Amino acid sequence: MILHELASPFNALSLMLRIGSIGVAITSLESLVRPGDLGPGGLLSGEVQLTRARWLLPFGFLASQRVTVAVTVIRLLAACAVVAGGSVFEVARAGAIVIALATLLIRIRTPLSIHAAGTMVMVTFTGAALGLGVGTHRSMEFALDFIAAQACLSYFVAGASKLRTPSWRSGRAIPAIASTLMWGNGHQAAVLNSHRRAAFVLCWVTMTAECAFPLTLAVPLQVTILLLASAAMFHIITAIEMGLNSFVWAFGSTYPAIIFCWYLLHG
Amino acid sequence: MLSWLVGALLAAWFLVTVVRNLPPLRAAFLRIDAGRLIPDWALFARPRTADMVLLRRDLLLDGTLTSWREVEVAGPRRWYNFIWNPDLGPRRGFLSLASIIGLVARRDQGGQRQIRGQGTRTALPGMTGVHYLTVLQYLSRRSHAAVDATQFMIMAVSNQSVTGRHAPDEPASSIEFVSEIHLVRPAQAGLAGR
Numbered sequence: 001m002i003l004h005e006l007a008s009p010f011n012a013l014s015l016m017l018r019i020g021s022i023g024v025a026i027t028s029l030e031s032l033v034r035p036g037d038l039g040p041g042g043l044l045s046g047e048v049q050l051t052r053a054r055w056l057l058p059f060g061f062l063a064s065q066r067v068t069v070a071v072t073v074i075r076l077l078a079a080c081a082v083v084a085g086g087s088v089f090e091v092a093r094a095g096a097i098v099i100a101l102a103t104l105l106i107r108i109r110t111p112l113s114i115h116a117a118g119t120m121v122m123v124t125f126t127g128a129a130l131g132l133g134v135g136t137h138r139s140m141e142f143a144l145d146f147i148a149a150q151a152c153l154s155y156f157v158a159g160a161s162k163l164r165t166p167s168w169r170s171g172r173a174i175p176a177i178a179s180t181l182m183w184g185n186g187h188q189a190a191v192l193n194s195h196r197r198a199a200f201v202l203c204w205v206t207m208t209a210e211c212a213f214p215l216t217l218a219v220p221l222q223v224t225i226l227l228l229a230s231a232a233m234f235h236i237i238t239a240i241e242m243g244l245n246s247f248v249w250a251f252g253s254t255y256p257a258i259i260f261c262w263y264l265l266h267g
Numbered sequence: 268m269l270s271w272l273v274g275a276l277l278a279a280w281f282l283v284t285v286v287r288n289l290p291p292l293r294a295a296f297l298r299i300d301a302g303r304l305i306p307d308w309a310l311f312a313r314p315r316t317a318d319m320v321l322l323r324r325d326l327l328l329d330g331t332l333t334s335w336r337e338v339e340v341a342g343p344r345r346w347y348n349f350i351w352n353p354d355l356g357p358r359r360g361f362l363s364l365a366s367i368i369g370l371v372a373r374r375d376q377g378g379q380r381q382i383r384g385q386g387t388r389t390a391l392p393g394m395t396g397v398h399y400l401t402v403l404q405y406l407s408r409r410s411h412a413a414v415d416a417t418q419f420m421i422m423a424v425s426n427q428s429v430t431g432r433h434a435p436d437e438p439a440s441s442i443e444f445v446s447e448i449h450l451v452r453p454a455q456a457g458l459a460g461r
Contacts, residue, residue, distance in 0.1 A: 030353035041408035043340055043357050043364075048404050052397040053301035104304075111303035112401075113360035119306045130273045139270040146277035150284065154308040157288045161312035164290070168312075176316035181344065181427040182358055183314075189429050236349075243348035243355060 003221075003259065009140035012260035013128055014086050016147065016253045017096055020124050021082040023117070023249025024099055028076035032069065038110075039065040046109045062109040075102035093132040100129035116154070117250035123150045124253055141264070148261040151254035152214040155231070159210025168207060171200030183242045209234070216258050217265055224262055228255045284308075317423035319365035319443070323406055326416040326448060335420060338406065365421045367398045369443040394447065407451040418448040 006012045031037075037044045046063035050056050061067055075098070082095035103122050107114055124147050131143025162168040167176060175192040178184035192199040213231065216224045232255070235248045287296045287305045296305060322335045340361040341354035348355070371393040393399060406417050421444040 026351065030351065031356065033353050034357070037357050037360075041405070043360050043401070043405050045401070045404065048397055048401045056301060107304070108302050110360070112363045113356035114303070115355075115359055116306075116308065116310045119303075119308075122304075123306060127277060130277065134269045134273050136270045139273045142270065142274035142277055146281055149281050150306065153281070153284060153288070154306065154310075157308035158310040158312070161288075161290070161309035165312055167314070167316070173311075173314050173316075177311070177314045179426045179428050180315065180318045182318050182362065184428045185344070186428045189426075193429075239349040243344055243352050245348060245350055245352045245355075 003225075004263070006256050006259045007263035009131075009137060009144055009260065010089065010092075012144055012256040013096075013132060013140055014092050015256040016124060016144075017082050017092055017128055018086040019249060019256070020121060020253035021079040021086065021095065021099070023246050023253070024103075024121060024125075025076055025079040025083065026249070027118070027121075027246050028072050028079060031072050032076070035065065035069055037113075038068045044110045044113050049110045049112065056108065059105070059108055062105060068106070068109060071102050071105055075099055075106070078102070089132075089135075092128075093135065096125055096129040096132050100125040115244075115246075117244065117246035120150075120154065120250040120254065121246075123147065124250070124257075144257045144260045145264075147254055147257040148217070151251070151258060152217065154251075155210045155213030159207045159213070162203075162207045163211070168203050171196065171203045174202050174206070175199045177242075185241070188241055206234075217262055221259075221262060221266070224259065228258065231255075280305075315362065315366070317425040317441070318427050319362055320422045320424050321361060321365070321402070322420045322422060324418055324420075325410065325414045326418075327413050328415045329413075338409070338419075364398045364402055365443065368393075368396075368402065368421060371396060371398070372444050399446070403446070403449055407449075410451045414451055416448045416450045419446045420444065 006015065036042050039045060040047060042065075045065075046068065050060055050063050062071075078095045078098035081091055082099070085091040086095060100122075103118075103125055107118065107122055127143040127146045127150075131140040133139075162173070165173065167173040175189060175196075178189040178192050192202075209230070213227070216227045219227070232248070232252055235244075235251055238244045239248050284306050286292060287300070288308055293307065293309070296307075321338045321340060323338050324335045325333045327333065341357040344354075345352075375393050402419060406419055410417060420442060423441045423443050
């Protein structure tokens with residue numbers, strides 16, 4: 001796809017949906033290979049979780065493992081359809097609506113296991129479903145503006161909130177994260193602990209780059225592309241080093257919306 | 268007209284997200300937003316620098332009290348997790364549960380020191396909270412038929428990726444929480460021995 005084609009709202013939304021759907025398909029499959037987690041004996045059982053607020057009572061049907069597995073299968077099939085045929089308006093529209101609804105239901109059931117990538121999927125697919133649901137040029141434009149704004153806000157808040165934390169400012173945060181089994185690995189931790197200055201630089205590069213992400217809308221297009229490529233590389237590195245595989249697809253899917261908004265702002 | 272309605276709805280959602288991410292308002296939104304529909308983008312702002320480990324010990328029907336043993340909520344990290352990571356969901360889920368249970372217990376303790384060998388002092392709202400009950404239900408359903416009652420502990424273990432996996436008989440880095448002892452009702456014969 002030539003870059004300026006992303007100045008069309010449908011092209012940008014379609015590419016966004018196809019990238020995001022790859023991640024949705026992977027996370028749905030990941031959930032389906034561990035169905036026991038969703039059942040009554042699983043850590044992600046909905047039985048207790050759905051009692052956390054009175055207004056969730058009508059969603060009691062989601063506590064059933066069978067219902068949740070069915071919702072996840074539907075989500076997977078919709079994601080596959082969008083990856084294969086997302087350039088067709090009707091497929092993109094139907095796929096976005098189904099994935100958005102399924103994502104919201106799963107989120108309402110057990111938000112415990114959902115990290116920021118899942119939140120971004122909720123934001124992008126709900127925005128896209130509303131924009132494509134109405135189906136006008138303007139509604140799709142609003143959806144892309146919203147997605148780009150949320151993406152900029154997410155990076156900025158992530159960077160700014162780290163700046164408030166002493167362990168990030170002193171360069172201790174990344175070696176400390178690397179020393180856990182959950183997010184790190186021994187080799188990485190050993191290297192960072194023996195190169196304190198490198199760890200310090202890494203912390204500050206992460207915080208500065210995240211805070212500077214909204215600049216992608218203000219700088220020349222070539223620089224925007226360079227910044228987006230760097231952000232994508234950052235997510236690929238965190239996928240390899242920390243196992244955050246779904247972040248690549250969830251956050252990467254917002255980049256077509258950023259490029260669309262760049263064209264909108266710069267003509 | 269519908270287009271503008273969509274625009275207004277998305278603009279409102281974005282503005283609420285901005286407000287939700289203001290540091291002084293985070294805790295308030297956490298209480299209000301039970302559906303977690305308003306994004307919290309403060310990723311890894313206060314990173315966990317220790318692994319959370321779940322341990323349990325059981326009181327058997329014959330009166331025996333077992334020793335503490337680890338309950339593995341998910342498998343270990345694998346080289347292919349950069350593309351395929353099915354264990355991340357339950358690991359992330361337990362991390363959320365452990366963090367909130369620890370937080371509620373610290374709040375309920377009101378600065379008092381924990382007495383060694385005793386359960387963590389927690390008020391009734393903590394024990395009837397969704398997070399506490401989720402862990403309790405998880406352990407209860409995984410109890411075999413000979414278990415009469417169970418108790419769980421959440422431990423924070425540092426440096427595991429460097430020093431290797433913690434063994435239950437090693438001194439713990441820090442005990443975050445110890446539950447009361449609760450009667451369990453094994454769900455069904457099919458779950459026995461899991």
